Amino acid sequence: MIGSGISHNADREFSTTPAGSATSSGIPPTTRSPVIELRQLRKVYANGVVALDGVDLSVREGEILGVLGRSGAGKSTLLRCVNLLERPTSGTVTVDGRELSALGRGELRAARQRIGMIHQHFALLSSRTVAGNAAFPLEIAGVPRDQRAARVRELLELVGLADKAAAVPAQLSGGQKQRVGIARALAAGPSVLLSDEATSALDPATTQSILALLRRLNTELGLTILLITHEMQVVKSICDSVAIMSDGRIEEAGRITDLIATPGAALTREIFPLPEPAPPGTVTVTFAGQADEPVMSSLVRKFDVDVNVLGGSLEELRGAPVGRLRVRIEGKGAADALGYLTGLGLLVEVA
Numbered sequence: 001m002i003g004s005g006i007s008h009n010a011d012r013e014f015s016t017t018p019a020g021s022a023t024s025s026g027i028p029p030t031t032r033s034p035v036i037e038l039r040q041l042r043k044v045y046a047n048g049v050v051a052l053d054g055v056d057l058s059v060r061e062g063e064i065l066g067v068l069g070r071s072g073a074g075k076s077t078l079l080r081c082v083n084l085l086e087r088p089t090s091g092t093v094t095v096d097g098r099e100l101s102a103l104g105r106g107e108l109r110a111a112r113q114r115i116g117m118i119h120q121h122f123a124l125l126s127s128r129t130v131a132g133n134a135a136f137p138l139e140i141a142g143v144p145r146d147q148r149a150a151r152v153r154e155l156l157e158l159v160g161l162a163d164k165a166a167a168v169p170a171q172l173s174g175g176q177k178q179r180v181g182i183a184r185a186l187a188a189g190p191s192v193l194l195s196d197e198a199t200s201a202l203d204p205a206t207t208q209s210i211l212a213l214l215r216r217l218n219t220e221l222g223l224t225i226l227l228i229t230h231e232m233q234v235v236k237s238i239c240d241s242v243a244i245m246s247d248g249r250i251e252e253a254g255r256i257t258d259l260i261a262t263p264g265a266a267l268t269r270e271i272f273p274l275p276e277p278a279p280p281g282t283v284t285v286t287f288a289g290q291a292d293e294p295v296m297s298s299l300v301r302k303f304d305v306d307v308n309v310l311g312g313s314l315e316e317l318r319g320a321p322v323g324r325l326r327v328r329i330e331g332k333g334a335a336d337a338l339g340y341l342t343g344l345g346l347l348v349e350v351a
């Protein structure tokens with residue numbers, strides 16, 4: 001028997017309050033309208049590789065959605081289809097209510113201004129200053145010089161680089177380069193930001209500071225963000241929703257809090273790996289939220305049971321603790337204890 005009962009501290013961070021919340025507008029993301037809609041998207045490259053095989057995906061206004069998948073799953077192809085850098089073989093791409101896949105060249109160029117993009121290796125112009133890089137999309141759009149200068153000052157302020165306007169990219173750290181990339185992506189005031197592995201080339205601390213900046217832009221500007229990543233940490237830190245891709249298909253998609261509350265979700269197994277299948281007689285409990293009740297220790301007190309912890313882990317999802325615990329509950333009150341856990345709204349899976 002591994003520990004009979006659990007101390008207050010051991011489970012104090014688990015509770016029944018759902019993690020995640022409405023963002024600054026107060027409108028829950030699930031009730032907002034989609035800003036990006038992909039329908040039956042298929043991409044077959046000239047060499048016959050089927051990179052996208054019937055993808056349906058919606059990203060709602062003000063949402064941060066992370067597409068997660070192993071190398072070759074089709075993430076980059078998916079992202080590049082959203083702004084039509086890559087033309088889908090079939091299917092539709094709608095952004096901000098306009099079906100981009102139906103637009104001609106000129107209209108597409110204009111529609112793309114509503115879509116910013118940041119890249120893993122920053123893609124800055126090395127001969128231009130920080131200000132010159134941020135100003136580039138404004139020059140292309142024909143914005144007059146004085147307006148450009150004011151906008152660039154505003155953008156560099158926004159990303160925390162006001163003092164680096166005259167520096168060139170070679171004088172910047174990776175995190176600073178990505179901030180320039182973000183300033184440039186936001187120059188034309190897009191409603192959507194696409195992020196192509198934007199933190200993959202950065203160290204963990206810099207990654208966190210860039211993710212915090214993206215979250216701030218999301219809440220302050222209401223920016224909708226579609227990001228692709230192979231790092232679960234990125235999804236855990238800032239995403240509201242996730243789509244898991246494999247072999248050109250989306251295997252699972254939804255709000256993280258909803259998926260975690262869904263029995264058998266692949267996301268839960270990825271975030272909280274436990275031996276599968278669960279041994280017979282064990283109970284796997286998934287908790288989401290903050291500490292306001294020591295659930296397992298109150299179980300021991302209320303129902304005269306022993307709770308043996310077999311495994312589990314606790315993670316922060318967008319700053320809120322979420323955990324998965326595998327236990328064996330023994331004693332004559334075991335059935336009542338299970339009913340109690342279910343009644344608290346926790347996901348309780350009995351093997």
Ligand SMILES: Nc1ncnc2c1ncn2[C@@H]1O[C@H](COP(=O)(O)OP(=O)(O)OP(=O)(O)O)[C@@H](O)[C@H]1O
Pocket residue numbers: 045046047049050051069070071072073074075076077078230
């Ligand atoms: N231009 C191309 N021509 C032919 N095949 C391609 C092309 N680009 C990608 N592919 C293939 O399409 C599939 C999906 O690639 P994609 O780059 O979209 O996946 P990914 O999930 O982004 O992978 P990674 O994380 O390694 O970038 C892979 O089999 C890849 O080899």
